[in-house]
Amino acid sequence: MMRNLIAFTLMLLMVIGVNAENGHQLWLRFDRLEAESPVFSGINADKSKFAVKEFQQIWKEKTGKLLPVVSGQIDNQLIVGTRKDKNILSLGIDKELVRQGKEGYVIKTISKQNKTFTVVASADEKGLLYGVYHLLRILQTGEFNKALNISEKPSYSVRVLNHWDNLDGTIERGYAGRSIFWRYSEEHPTITDKDISLWREYARANASIGINGSVLNNVNASPKMLSEEYLLKVKAIASELRPYNIKVYLSINFSSPTNLGGLKTSDPLNPEVKMWWAKKVNEIYKLIPDFGGFLVKANSEGLPGPQDFGRTHADGANMLADALKPHGGIVMWRAFVYDAGKDDRAKLAYKEFMPLDGQFRDNVIIQVKNGPIDFQPREPFSPLFGAMKKTPLMPEVQITQEYLGFSNHLVFLSTMWEEFLESDTYCNGKGSTVAKTTDGTIFKQKLTAIAGVANIGLDANWCGHQFAQANWYAFGRLAWNNSLTSAKIADEWIKQTFSSDAKFVEPVKSMMLESREATVNYMMPLGLHHLFAYGHHYGPEPWCDVAGARQDWMPKYYHNASVKGIGFDRSTTGSNAVLQYFSPLKEDFNDANTCPDKYILWFHFLPWDFKMKSGRILWDELCYTYDKGVQQTREFQKNWDKAERFVDPERFTQVQNRLRIQAHDAVWWKDACLLYFQQFSKRPIPYDIERPVYKLDDLMKIKLDLTHHN
Amino acid sequence: MMRNLIAFTLMLLMVIGVNAENGHQLWLRFDRLEAESPVFSGINADKSKFAVKEFQQIWKEKTGKLLPVVSGQIDNQLIVGTRKDKNILSLGIDKELVRQGKEGYVIKTISKQNKTFTVVASADEKGLLYGVYHLLRILQTGEFNKALNISEKPSYSVRVLNHWDNLDGTIERGYAGRSIFWRYSEEHPTITDKDISLWREYARANASIGINGSVLNNVNASPKMLSEEYLLKVKAIASELRPYNIKVYLSINFSSPTNLGGLKTSDPLNPEVKMWWAKKVNEIYKLIPDFGGFLVKANSEGLPGPQDFGRTHADGANMLADALKPHGGIVMWRAFVYDAGKDDRAKLAYKEFMPLDGQFRDNVIIQVKNGPIDFQPREPFSPLFGAMKKTPLMPEVQITQEYLGFSNHLVFLSTMWEEFLESDTYCNGKGSTVAKTTDGTIFKQKLTAIAGVANIGLDANWCGHQFAQANWYAFGRLAWNNSLTSAKIADEWIKQTFSSDAKFVEPVKSMMLESREATVNYMMPLGLHHLFAYGHHYGPEPWCDVAGARQDWMPKYYHNASVKGIGFDRSTTGSNAVLQYFSPLKEDFNDANTCPDKYILWFHFLPWDFKMKSGRILWDELCYTYDKGVQQTREFQKNWDKAERFVDPERFTQVQNRLRIQAHDAVWWKDACLLYFQQFSKRPIPYDIERPVYKLDDLMKIKLDLTHHN
The missing domain is CATH 3.20.20.80 (Glycosidases)
Structure with a gap:
């Protein structure tokens, strides 16, 4: 009895060990396949095709059995093949397949004689592979239905x-x-x-x-x-x-x-x-x-x-x-x-x-x-x-x-x-x-x-x-x-x-969709660029000055901050880079009053009190934007923490830990950039904004032991 | 000419150097004395008394001249002396002076024959010194007037x-x-x-x-x-x-x-x-x-x-x-x-x-x-x-x-x-x-x-x-x-x-008055105590465990956190420390439902879901209180930054830098304590609270190079 218990415990530990979630499966989990498997009565396809093998292998891994191979007029069958295969030839979609090219495919619901078929077809085996993955994707995301009419070909060859x-x-x-x-x-x-x-x-x-x-x-x-x-x-x-x-x-x-x-x-x-x-x-x-x-x-x-x-x-x-x-x-x-x-x-x-x-x-x-x-x-x-x-x-x-x-x-x-x-x-x-x-x-x-x-x-x-x-x-x-x-x-x-539960998908999606703008906000808003630490490019170093290094590798080359203002004048009064764009872009970019805020310091050197579209002066806008980035990362943390019950503990904790680093780094970025630029703007950070927690002197001493490869 | 310029510059630098504000003057600045000096026509006092010398010295430092010594019925004179001095004997306040004791004093406005005198008097020279400082204080704080009737003696000998x-x-x-x-x-x-x-x-x-x-x-x-x-x-x-x-x-x-x-x-x-x-x-x-x-x-x-x-x-x-x-x-x-x-x-x-x-x-x-x-x-x-x-x-x-x-x-x-x-x-x-x-x-x-x-x-x-x-x-x-x-x-x-300007005094005062509660909030709210790092006592170490050290020097002795709850049971079911207090305190402290929140974990070990007076469970209350402390320190920073125009740059910057450390440390405290205790509470930090930015593992590695003296 005791030996059995030990054996069982060991087995249990092994199972847990094997299944410990490390994210290696990427988006190829297909854990809904088993639930979705009744939608197909069988597969009608040439088993020697790689796309069919791939489909069957994934199907077996996730449902425990191969989808039975069928032929003839059986309801709910899945038909997979290229234009020259008999099961496709009979469907009358050849022109469409040719039009989609070698990598394209169609996925269609076809009804004949009160029978319904799902068809994945292509001009070439290349396309068939992509069609099969598409089918697997919509099965997994819950988008599969019995009225499909999908026609795809790639944007780029x-x-x-x-x-x-x-x-x-x-x-x-x-x-x-x-x-x-x-x-x-x-x-x-x-x-x-x-x-x-x-x-x-x-x-x-x-x-x-x-x-x-x-x-x-x-x-x-x-x-x-x-x-x-x-x-x-x-x-x-x-x-x-x-x-x-x-x-x-x-x-x-x-x-x-x-x-x-x-x-x-x-x-x-x-x-x-x-x-x-x-x-x-x-x-x-x-x-x-x-x-x-x-x-x-x-x-x-x-x-x-x-x-x-x-x-x-x-x-x-x-x-x-x-x-x-x-x-x-x-x-x-x-x-x-x-x-x-x-x-x-x-x-x-x-x-x-x-x-x-x-x-x-x-x-x-x-x-x-x-x-x-x-x-x-x-x-x-x-x-x-x-x-x-x-x-x-x-x-x-x-x-x-x-x-x-x-x-x-x-x-x-x-x-x-x-x-x-x-x-x-x-x-x-x-x-x-x-x-x-x-x-x-x-x-x-x-x-x-x-x-x-x-x-x-x-x-x-x-x-x-x-x-x-x-x-x-x-x-x-x-x-x-x-x-x-x-x-x-x-x-x-x-x-x-992760999960198709709307309570998970919606907040996580909104976090993802906001994340790049948040990063721009806490790193380099309003068109600022290349304020990164020298070499490894992690963290802020707007003050960076490396003796003998190329000037265009130095942040100062890009931000040009002085008591007079900040930014890179690429307008007609400056480097004239705007002229490389077509009208009306060149005119829009050339005028600080029409240049979009997101590019404004990319194209313009502006005084600290320049009136922005928001009505604020540039310095204040810069401060509010950095701070917004910080607040956004904090919201991401809340978002993720609320999602805990939908995610395995391993991936949950990994992401949680990294969001902590991000929220921490966002403050680092904000403080480093604002305190550094404040030396030139000589203006207070607007008083309703969370104050710096670091001293510029301390931040300037940070030298991370990182290289440009690992 | 050039030599003169250099000499002048050097002199200027010396003056600046001497006047660079380092805070050494404490509260003894008396920079309003010059403006207030017309209130006295002269001083009627025994110049050999130390208190009189002290007054005259400070007066001279701040106004550039000694207050003239006068006698007789001169309007607006300042009369300073002990009960046996002639100028005091004549005022008929002897009983009052005796009642105030050797260290006590009175400051009064006395009017005689259309003349007004300000009198600082005491039974003994000890008291006279305190009286003189009191007079200087009210001159500096703007509380001096011509209807004074102050009578002071110390609470402790x-x-x-x-x-x-x-x-x-x-x-x-x-x-x-x-x-x-x-x-x-x-x-x-x-x-x-x-x-x-x-x-x-x-x-x-x-x-x-x-x-x-x-x-x-x-x-x-x-x-x-x-x-x-x-x-x-x-x-x-x-x-x-x-x-x-x-x-x-x-x-x-x-x-x-x-x-x-x-x-x-x-x-x-x-x-x-x-x-x-x-x-x-x-x-x-x-x-x-x-x-x-x-x-x-x-x-x-x-x-x-x-x-x-x-x-x-x-x-x-x-x-x-x-x-x-x-x-x-x-x-x-x-x-x-x-x-x-x-x-x-x-x-x-x-x-x-x-x-x-x-x-x-x-x-x-x-x-x-x-x-x-x-x-x-x-x-x-x-x-x-x-x-x-x-x-x-x-x-x-x-x-x-x-x-x-x-x-x-x-x-x-x-x-x-x-x-x-x-x-x-x-x-x-x-x-x-x-x-x-x-x-x-x-x-x-x-x-x-x-x-x-x-x-x-x-x-x-x-x-x-x-x-x-x-x-x-x-x-x-x-x-x-x-x-x-x-x-x-x-x-x-x-x-x-610093300044008597109400725009400065009021916000800074409110920050000061709130500061200790804020510190309790981000360090050890709800009666928690002794969670400090070993030895030097800077920063949090609720996990601290030093082999061979006294148990009552270890934080765990005090917080007792486990899956069952947190706190020190000093009630009648525990160490019975409550019995050392008089009724009704002992009964109030003994019952978790009547014990004030601020002492609750001092006197009680409570389950994580104990219902607090706020209606929240204990764990949530703990989280909200730590977070409140963090938010309070951030408000202090805003408060102080807004005060910049009222303060010399040296002291402003010193305080600003330290408030940054405090705001930073507050997050450290919050994260360290909540993440540590969360291992036992096994409950989420309420989702509307700013999330941790540190990993517990990293915080547990912090070993500051500090001793218990410097």
């Missing part, structure tokens, strides 16, 4: 994660542990079963939200990436990702011919260099026949590039494009360039790339960060969008929270990306949103793409913060459909990840 | 500061720098002019508020205190304090006969020991003829005492009293005794001393801390007050903020002392307040006294925190008049120390 993973396993700007791809240091290149199962989980998660590409290494790329040793590992990764319709891409170092190949130059116009690249690309495609292509950071922040040899970015990109072209590969060439001291940093990418418009091969796409500086909590959109009319551009957004509190702060970035994608460039009149300039709506480019810098690492929950998973999710969903609202995305994610 | 100053210059529980008396280490006993001027300033400050005694060394006394070397220094100090009517006292080590005198025993009944003390006392009085007497901490916290020889506290005190009696000296014998583990610590002083009631000589007074434990933010009064009817008791309060945030927190202690003095003991029916049991109103003892543990050190502002000066001030004022309200004291202090 390339939807790619950029992993800033170094070959030593560290991740630049990674806050969730080390790399899932390069988890062993160079001395231990063995691939384990654990690696393989992790890569499959990663692939499924990506496929479930429509991501179809992964750049496996840091844009600050090592030439060694293209060595045979590493390419063999890339091959292994690619073979796990391939079933999930995910291509692998690599970041390359532009001086690889010299540093890896032993050539005397890496000049893109040199025949030997061209030859070297052609051979290297052939070698890659022999290993990975569906290899996606290259991502290139060149002549940027000290990295080599064509300008080192007197060539242009176009020369460099085209040379690589020529090598990739025969294999169907593409070049994603980054526009993130800013030579020190040449002009207002915000203008430099535009000045560099606009003259090259039309000079790129058709398998080159220019990867442009959402804003003109660098992934700040808020920037206006980069003026390159809409302006480069003869060259496809791909937006690059940052999923990892380099400038948004790492994995400590809950910031749902979807609203930022939505704001960016919906920004009207006016390049083709009103309604020329960034989304439409990049997805083929306005410019009829063949190649469309979007990139997100991944926030994924070896942490059990993948992203560090449970809610950072929502940013991975949101990037995938927006890459698939750039007109989705953040509210819709949050709703889906919460229901799949 | 001995009004003494206890300096816990060690002979090496450190101060136990001192937070304002090192000792002003023992500023040189034992190797450098030289007395400098700076010492002498500081001692005079100290004496004037004390005299201005009625303090007439100083115990110059720590109650944890070194036998060396009574060595000739140190007595010579005491003599020097005494000679500076004497003109200000301040007697010096010394704390003695009960084993001095052995440790200093080389005797084999310090048994108080041993004839050689008695002889040794008699000789030592003679030696002291030869040096200091008006020496006040001894303060004794015996058989307390490891110090020697009569119980080491099988004698009682009465035996020990009486032996010393006999030695002092011929010289007019007194013994202040502390009741702060608690042998480990014998019973509820709160009961031990009562149990030890009640059996000795009536056994003490008439020049012995028992010094009793306000509460039964140890200077906590809130305690009920010690049950010895009112209970010892045949022995005079003197209250001991702590001016230095050992348990109230050191010199970082703004806590106006006057309200705590007012609450204590006004506590009704019911020893003689309703209205038998602690004040009346100790000042001779109820028990007709000849000897009355009150002690405050000083908060004074070498810091430029004397007390560390500018507002800690108010506690020194308040102690003096309450010792003089134990029925003064804290509102009146705060009003006087603010007007003398």
Whole structure:
């Protein structure tokens, strides 16, 4: 009896141990499937298709049994197939399927002879996979019904994660542990079963939200990436990702011919260099026949590039494009360039790339960060969008929270990306949103793409913060459909990840939707930017001054605070950056009285007593906005604490602890910035605002022991 | 020209330097005297009197000239003198002066033959000094008028500061720098002019508020205190304090006969020991003829005492009293005794001393801390007050903020002392307040006294925190008049120390009056006590557990938190401490439904869901009260920031910085206590309350590098 009791207790502990919730399952929980399973009498599908296998496997995991395979006119059956499959051919939806393209799909309720069928169909197996995940999603979120008529195809043809993973396993700007791809240091290149199962989980998660590409290494790329040793590992990764319709891409170092190949130059116009690249690309495609292509950071922040040899970015990109072209590969060439001291940093990418418009091969796409500086909590959109009319551009957004509190702060970035994608460039009149300039709506480019810098690492929950998973999710969903609202995305994610109970969903959703604005408020409101601590970018350092460092890496370059005022004059009286925008934006931005408050100190240097639209003076507005951010984080804490009964204790406590850090940091930000700027404004913080709790002197002594990778 | 400019600049800098406001002037600024000076046409007084000199010196400092000495019937003259002086004799107020005693005085407006005189008169020169300071105070606070009829005498005959100053210059529980008396280490006993001027300033400050005694060394006394070397220094100090009517006292080590005198025993009944003390006392009085007497901490916290020889506290005190009696000296014998583990610590002083009631000589007074434990933010009064009817008791309060945030927190202690003095003991029916049991109103003892543990050190502002000066001030004022309200004291202090502008006085006063309750709220509300960090007593440590340490030094001894509830059961079902109080207090305290909330967890162990008078359950009430404390500190910050224009920048900034620390610490306290207790209550913090920003684990790691002296 006693032995039985001990055995039972041990078993119980093991079960608890196995089930201890660490967030590893992401949004792929599907814990409502069992309850929803009676909706289907069976599945009518070709069992050999990967999408069908995937569906059946998930179904079995969650309901304990396979959905029976059926054929013929059975009520409530689920029909899954591509346009050439018999079970689909008979449905008369072929034109619709062709119209949706290879990655598109339809999900429909079809009634015939008093029988009802749910159909998931596509032109190609690629699309079928996405259709199946869509079906699983609506089953999980409670949106499944018997009157479905869904027709989807992606906004962008390339939807790619950029992993800033170094070959030593560290991740630049990674806050969730080390790399899932390069988890062993160079001395231990063995691939384990654990690696393989992790890569499959990663692939499924990506496929479930429509991501179809992964750049496996840091844009600050090592030439060694293209060595045979590493390419063999890339091959292994690619073979796990391939079933999930995910291509692998690599970041390359532009001086690889010299540093890896032993050539005397890496000049893109040199025949030997061209030859070297052609051979290297052939070698890659022999290993990975569906290899996606290259991502290139060149002549940027000290990295080599064509300008080192007197060539242009176009020369460099085209040379690589020529090598990739025969294999169907593409070049994603980054526009993130800013030579020190040449002009207002915000203008430099535009000045560099606009003259090259039309000079790129058709398998080159220019990867442009959402804003003109660098992934700040808020920037206006980069003026390159809409302006480069003869060259496809791909937006690059940052999923990892380099400038948004790492994995400590809950910031749902979807609203930022939505704001960016919906920004009207006016390049083709009103309604020329960034989304439409990049997805083929306005410019009829063949190649469309979007990139997100991944926030994924070896942490059990993948992203560090449970809610950072929502940013991975949101990037995938927006890459698939750039007109989705953040509210819709949050709703889906919460229901799949936590609970569908409205008492949980609504407050948590409202917290998520408010979170980015709150972060802007407590970090850098009213268009302020780049006030971050040097190097690691965590926490405030508006006073930062590093001897010998680039001036455009110093916060003072951006805020210009003095007794006269604060802000960066990018109007016609200043750097004239406004001229890079189309009318009427340039005029609106140029006039402080029409410039939106959210960008006002981005475009203007204004006196402390400048009258804001609220009627308050600028200094007061700044104070109230910082304070609002603090109050918002406190409300988030309340929100979450109230949700305790809906969440497992592990994830509840993790999020609770991080919200505490965030609320604490918000006060740090507010005090640091207001006390620092107050030295110049020489005005009191409005007296109805909560007072600082720190001394500026003490805050200025804070030096966190953090690096730019972990 | 240039040389002149440099010289002028230097001079300017010197003037600024000299005038830089550091708070050293305390409440003795008298900056309104110049404006008020026309009220007197001249002074009619004996210039040789110290009080007259003091008045003229201050007058000259502030108005630039001496008030002219006049005689005869001159309108608006100021008449100053004692009852035997001619200018007073003629006024017909002799009976009144005699009635006020040696330290009392009157201030009157007297009109004769269409002439108006302001008269400051007393029976003795001691009283005249207090009268003169009173006149200066009302001139400064704007209360002077031409219809004065003031008659004052002190509530206690001995009004003494206890300096816990060690002979090496450190101060136990001192937070304002090192000792002003023992500023040189034992190797450098030289007395400098700076010492002498500081001692005079100290004496004037004390005299201005009625303090007439100083115990110059720590109650944890070194036998060396009574060595000739140190007595010579005491003599020097005494000679500076004497003109200000301040007697010096010394704390003695009960084993001095052995440790200093080389005797084999310090048994108080041993004839050689008695002889040794008699000789030592003679030696002291030869040096200091008006020496006040001894303060004794015996058989307390490891110090020697009569119980080491099988004698009682009465035996020990009486032996010393006999030695002092011929010289007019007194013994202040502390009741702060608690042998480990014998019973509820709160009961031990009562149990030890009640059996000795009536056994003490008439020049012995028992010094009793306000509460039964140890200077906590809130305690009920010690049950010895009112209970010892045949022995005079003197209250001991702590001016230095050992348990109230050191010199970082703004806590106006006057309200705590007012609450204590006004506590009704019911020893003689309703209205038998602690004040009346100790000042001779109820028990007709000849000897009355009150002690405050000083908060004074070498810091430029004397007390560390500018507002800690108010506690020194308040102690003096309450010792003089134990029925003064804290509102009146705060009003006087603010007007003398900062400004009389009502826009400043009223909000600052309300902050001061609220500050102690706020501190109780964020530190230890609802009767909780002794949750402090071990040793240094700064910050919360409800979890504290030091291996081998006395249990009654551990917070858990006091809070007893468990899943069952929290608090110390001192009711009849517990330690029965309630029985040490008179009816109806004992019954009120004994029943959790009638026990005041502020003492409820002092007297009761209650379940977390105990229904409080507010209708809330105990846990919620605890949460709301901690949170209220936090909100109150934030309001203090607003209050003070609004006052900026009324205050010099130096003192403004000092106070502002300390209020920030206080607001910060309040959150620390709240989070530490609520998160710790929540482990037992297992209930949510009510959701409308601001959430914790710290993790308990992190807070439990905090180990401040502080000692119990500085």
